[in-house]
Amino acid sequence: MYDVVIIGAGVTGSASARELSRYKLNICVVDKEEDVCAGTSKANSAIVHSGIDCTPGTLMAELNVKGNEMMEPLSKELDFSFKRNGSLILCFSEDDRPNLEALFAHAEKNGVPGCRILEKEELHQMEPNISDEAIAAIYCPTGGIVCPFGLNIAMAENAYTNGVEFRFNTAVRKITKTEKGWLLSTNNGDILTKVVVNAAGVNADIFHNMVSKDKIHITPRRGEYCLLDKTTGGLVSNTIFQLPGKYGKGILVTPTVHGNTLIGPTADDHDDRDATNTTAQGLAHVISAATKSVPTVPVRQVITSFSGNRAHEDHHEFIIKELEDAPFFVDAAGIESPGLTSSPAIGVKVAGIVADLLKPEKNPDFNGTRKGVLDPKSLSEEEYAKLISEKPEYGNIICRCEMITEGEIMDAINRPLGAKSLDGVKRRTRAGMGRCQAGFCSPRTMEIISRELGISQLEITKNGGRSNMVVGYSKKSIEEA
Amino acid sequence: MSSYDIVIIGGGPAGLAAAASAKREGVDSILILERDTQLGGILNQCIHNGFGLHTFKEELTGPEYAQRFIDQVEELKIEYKLNTMVMDITPDKQITAMNRTDGLFHIQAKAIVLAMGCRERSRGALNIPGYRPAGIYSAGTAQRLVNIEGFMPGREVVILGSGDIGLIMARRMTLEGAKVKVVAELMPYSGGLKRNIVQCLDDFGIPLKLSHTVVDIKGKERLEGITLAAVDDKGKPIPGTEEEYTCDTLLLSCGLIPENEISRSIGVDMEPVTSGPIVNESLETSVEGVFACGNVLHVHDLVDFVSEEAAAAGRNAAAYVKAGGTLGEKSKEIPIQAVDGVRYTVPKKLHVNRMAEEQIVRFRVGAVYKNCYISAYLNDERIIHRKRQIMAPGEMEEIKLKKEQLTGFDGLENITVKIEEA
Numbered sequence: 001m002y003d004v005v006i007i008g009a010g011v012t013g014s015a016s017a018r019e020l021s022r023y024k025l026n027i028c029v030v031d032k033e034e035d036v037c038a039g040t041s042k043a044n045s046a047i048v049h050s051g052i053d054c055t056p057g058t059l060m061a062e063l064n065v066k067g068n069e070m071m072e073p074l075s076k077e078l079d080f081s082f083k084r085n086g087s088l089i090l091c092f093s094e095d096d097r098p099n100l101e102a103l104f105a106h107a108e109k110n111g112v113p114g115c116r117i118l119e120k121e122e123l124h125q126m127e128p129n130i131s132d133e134a135i136a137a138i139y140c141p142t143g144g145i146v147c148p149f150g151l152n153i154a155m156a157e158n159a160y161t162n163g164v165e166f167r168f169n170t171a172v173r174k175i176t177k178t179e180k181g182w183l184l185s186t187n188n189g190d191i192l193t194k195v196v197v198n199a200a201g202v203n204a205d206i207f208h209n210m211v212s213k214d215k216i217h218i219t220p221r222r223g224e225y226c227l228l229d230k231t232t233g234g235l236v237s238n239t240i241f242q243l244p245g246k247y248g249k250g251i252l253v254t255p256t257v258h259g260n261t262l263i264g265p266t267a268d269d270h271d272d273r274d275a276t277n278t279t280a281q282g283l284a285h286v287i288s289a290a291t292k293s294v295p296t297v298p299v300r301q302v303i304t305s306f307s308g309n310r311a312h313e314d315h316h317e318f319i320i321k322e323l324e325d326a327p328f329f330v331d332a333a334g335i336e337s338p339g340l341t342s343s344p345a346i347g348v349k350v351a352g353i354v355a356d357l358l359k360p361e362k363n364p365d366f367n368g369t370r371k372g373v374l375d376p377k378s379l380s381e382e383e384y385a386k387l388i389s390e391k392p393e394y395g396n397i398i399c400r401c402e403m404i405t406e407g408e409i410m411d412a413i414n415r416p417l418g419a420k421s422l423d424g425v426k427r428r429t430r431a432g433m434g435r436c437q438a439g440f441c442s443p444r445t446m447e448i449i450s451r452e453l454g455i456s457q458l459e460i461t462k463n464g465g466r467s468n469m470v471v472g473y474s475k476k477s478i479e480e481a
Numbered sequence: 482m483s484s485y486d487i488v489i490i491g492g493g494p495a496g497l498a499a500a501a502s503a504k505r506e507g508v509d510s511i512l513i514l515e516r517d518t519q520l521g522g523i524l525n526q527c528i529h530n531g532f533g534l535h536t537f538k539e540e541l542t543g544p545e546y547a548q549r550f551i552d553q554v555e556e557l558k559i560e561y562k563l564n565t566m567v568m569d570i571t572p573d574k575q576i577t578a579m580n581r582t583d584g585l586f587h588i589q590a591k592a593i594v595l596a597m598g599c600r601e602r603s604r605g606a607l608n609i610p611g612y613r614p615a616g617i618y619s620a621g622t623a624q625r626l627v628n629i630e631g632f633m634p635g636r637e638v639v640i641l642g643s644g645d646i647g648l649i650m651a652r653r654m655t656l657e658g659a660k661v662k663v664v665a666e667l668m669p670y671s672g673g674l675k676r677n678i679v680q681c682l683d684d685f686g687i688p689l690k691l692s693h694t695v696v697d698i699k700g701k702e703r704l705e706g707i708t709l710a711a712v713d714d715k716g717k718p719i720p721g722t723e724e725e726y727t728c729d730t731l732l733l734s735c736g737l738i739p740e741n742e743i744s745r746s747i748g749v750d751m752e753p754v755t756s757g758p759i760v761n762e763s764l765e766t767s768v769e770g771v772f773a774c775g776n777v778l779h780v781h782d783l784v785d786f787v788s789e790e791a792a793a794a795g796r797n798a799a800a801y802v803k804a805g806g807t808l809g810e811k812s813k814e815i816p817i818q819a820v821d822g823v824r825y826t827v828p829k830k831l832h833v834n835r836m837a838e839e840q841i842v843r844f845r846v847g848a849v850y851k852n853c854y855i856s857a858y859l860n861d862e863r864i865i866h867r868k869r870q871i872m873a874p875g876e877m878e879e880i881k882l883k884k885e886q887l888t889g890f891d892g893l894e895n896i897t898v899k900i901e902e903a
Contacts, residue, residue, distance in 0.1 A: 226608070227605075274701060276612065276613075276701075277610065277611050277612045277697075277698070278610045278611065279610050280610045280696065280718075282610070283608055283610055302605065302606060302608050303603065303605045303606060304603070304604075304605030305605060305608055305610075306613065381585060384584070384585050385584045385585050388579070388581070388584035388585065389584060392581035392582065393581070395579050395580050395581040395582070395583075395584055395585070396564065396580070396581050397516065397566040397579065400516070400566065403566075403568065435603075435606075436600050436601070436603055437603035437604065437605045437606075439600065439601055439603055439618075439619040439621065439622045440600065440622075442622060443622065443625050443626055443629075443630055446630075447630075457630075457632060458632075461615065461702075462614070462615035462702075463615075463702075464702075465702040466702040466703050467614060467615035467702040467703055468615060468703060469615055469634070470626060470632035470633060470634055470635075471633050471634070471635050471636060471729065472632070472633045472636075473631055473632060473633065474626075474627045474628075474631050474632055474633050474657050475631050
């Protein structure tokens with residue numbers, strides 16, 4: 001019997017788990033995937049939004065601004081990459097100026113500090129590569145960029161080391177109210193809990209609707225992106241938005257915390273929650289719209305493209321509350337953009353609701369700090385030399401594009417909630433995330449995973465399930481014959 | 482900090498040949514830096530035969546060909562470091578490298594030979610839409626898995642791109658019991674050698690679909706299938722031509738990219754067409770004393786030509802070191818212009834006084850040409866007009882310029898290489 005079961009190990013679930021681990025509670029996070037950060041949390045713009053474009057007075061606006069404020073101190077406590085690079089919302093015609101000014105008025109209402117309107121000259125001084133067609137922009141100095149994997153994994157790891165249990169490959173099939181509490185039927189057996197936190201992202205309406213008569217409806221809204229080589233890193237320094245349209249914030253052009261350029265997303269409503277495929281039309285739209293903001297976007301430098309599904313609830317608002325007709329069932333649903341930004345604040349809000357229900361004692365052993373996978377490139381040359389003499393694996397480069405060592409990959413596998421798959425290693429170390437997209441390092445990384453986890457290479461997957469990397473031995477068949 | 486006369490970056494076919502020739506020219510202080518666990522580079526996984534016909538007049542496998550050069554390096558007692566990654570090189574030739582035993586270390590070189598080879602274009606760079614399941618490999622990664630690691634990447638295979646590694650892997654996977662359903666090529670001609678199409682596809686009844694590409698990838702976990710479509714003359718898929726293939730493996734052989742991240746850190750000028758450094762007659766880059774050869778310079782079709790080119794680079798590096806850090810006086814720089822079907826030339830410029838008696842100029846053509854001429858002009862005067870029955874982008878072409886002829890030409894401003902119709 002758990003006190004709290006959180007469905008979903010994305011940013012929302014992981015932030016909630018970490019905040020709840022401040023209390024003496026028996027907590028479990030379940031996820032249908034093999035790792036944390038396997039859904040929408042891994043496939044998004046990686047932006048820490050300022051909060052200017054949220055509708056004033058909404059929970060979204062409140063939690064966006066709060067999450068933005070929390071991100072910097074949190075990045076230090078939990079050791080993940082975050083940079084306050086600023087954002088610009090471009091206006092391309094005088095006809096649109098009233099819309100620009102209307103949006104600018106949100107800044108004050110939403111409590112977004114430091115915003116101002118830049119006229120053309122200053123704008124182009126700040127960002128020489130943006131389109132000459134841009135006549136003005138709102139500048140939001142608090143806008144930032146974050147490593148979404150880093151944020152998600154850090155919160156989950158910290159929750160884990162503070163006592164939260166994680167069950168992966170565990171899909172909740174059914175939720176029933178019993179006398180003892182909520183009974184969750186899963187493919188891995190039944191789980192009983194006092195409180196359920198529904199942080200299931202694009203699937204949150206399924207669980208909500210299992211227990212409540214007040215139905216909600218989430219539409220998977222696909223966003224496609226292209227990631228560009230690090231050689232493009234200096235293209236823009238701020239995150240470049242266009243004035244928002246009906247389906248969200250439009251196509252952005254942004255540096256990433258790791259020095260790439262990211263362009264996207266599209267906004268395409270569909271009905272398959274698991275459809276994370278890219279489309280020819282979508283990718284073409286990303287490129288043409290990005291070119292509108294930054295005409296010199298070097299599209300030949302694309303190293304990969306991907307897509308994620310925003311969990312768009314019909315009312316476009318975060319739903320974070322205990323359900324009226326289902327006591328002790330807490331929704332954290334409709335978490336679409338700015339969900340990544342808001343996640344630390346969502347975690348606090350969820351924990352507050354649960355604490356009110358269970359009145360738990362504080363966890364005196366809570367430790368809110370965590371060290372990430374050691375990046376030897378962050379060391380001085382003397383420190384690096386010392387590290388290699390103690391642990392020679394740090395002298396062995398496995399991923400040549402991102403210069404990731406065997407030592408870092410071993411750390412990613414062997415740390416709390418460690419990586420079990422190639423994608424798990426990739427999201428923790430960046431091995432395989434560079435320009436050759438794992439062509440060089442995947443056989444080497446497979447060898448290391450096999451050795452460290454004591455499993456056959458035949459069992460190694462890209463990202464769990466049936467995503468095995470190899471299907472048999474090339475020479476065995478001859479031996480057998 | 483240790484110092485060497487010549488440091489060679491990469492111990493594949495180019496690096497080995499450059500080292501051996503530099504040593505034979507009388508330079509003793511040579512170091513090869515190799516990131517893999519053994520010398521030989523990509524040849525170690527190329528277990529098929531067909532290597533060395535030009536160099537040794539016999540058909541060797543990749544490892545056998547590599548071993549001939551490794552033996553030379555051993556006999557010549559040339560130093561090398563394995564498992565060593567070069568992290569950075571400064572314009573004044575200070576190298577930062579790393580390995581497990583030496584840690585992070587620096588080397589000062591008098592001359593450097595860049596011989597890092599190339600990498601394969603990835604699925605991401607091709608921007609193929611669809612899902613991102615397991616089972617999509619570049620052909621070379623699959624080759625490593627099958628030939629070195631001993632694993633089968635899959636059983637039902639589609640290959641996109643008809644580069645040589647893709648063709649070789651079509652045969653390899655077939656021999657290992659997999660079913661290779663089709664090789665699709667975006668261009669209206671193959672990117673590989675004719676002999677590979679015959680020996681690896683035709684002999685096994687594997688269809689080659691020219692002017693086709695993959696337009697969708699299915700499968701959320703492991704690859705389940707792809708959609709192939711015909712493309713128009715601009716390479717755009719033609720609606721209505723889609724065909725579904727079930728497969729668990731997609732191999733990509735869609736081009737090789739010279740691996741020049743380190744060259745860029747030195748600051749050498751690059752040629753956008755080849756993605757390799759711009760070099761002169763001595764295979765010297767825009768940074769004096771830094772030479773380049775092999776696939777890091779431009780992607781070759783046959784390793785024999787890599788060895789030959791690298792030997793020249795090694796000789797020139799040795800001459801540079803022996804003359805105290807110079808290649809001597811240079812006469813006027815003459816550009817070599819690649820026009821009318823000739824995509825690029827290596828070298829791209831030359832100083833006539835520094836030429837060898839016979840200067841090889843290598844290049845590739847941009848399309849298939851039948852019964853055409855390769856022509857070379859000094860200013861407006863045609864000096865070479867050689868008929869070729871067939872030329873294709875998959876095969877490297879060459880001309881030889883004679884020093885005598887260039888020296889005797891008054892007022893030489895430029896050299897032009899072009900394809901001319903019959």
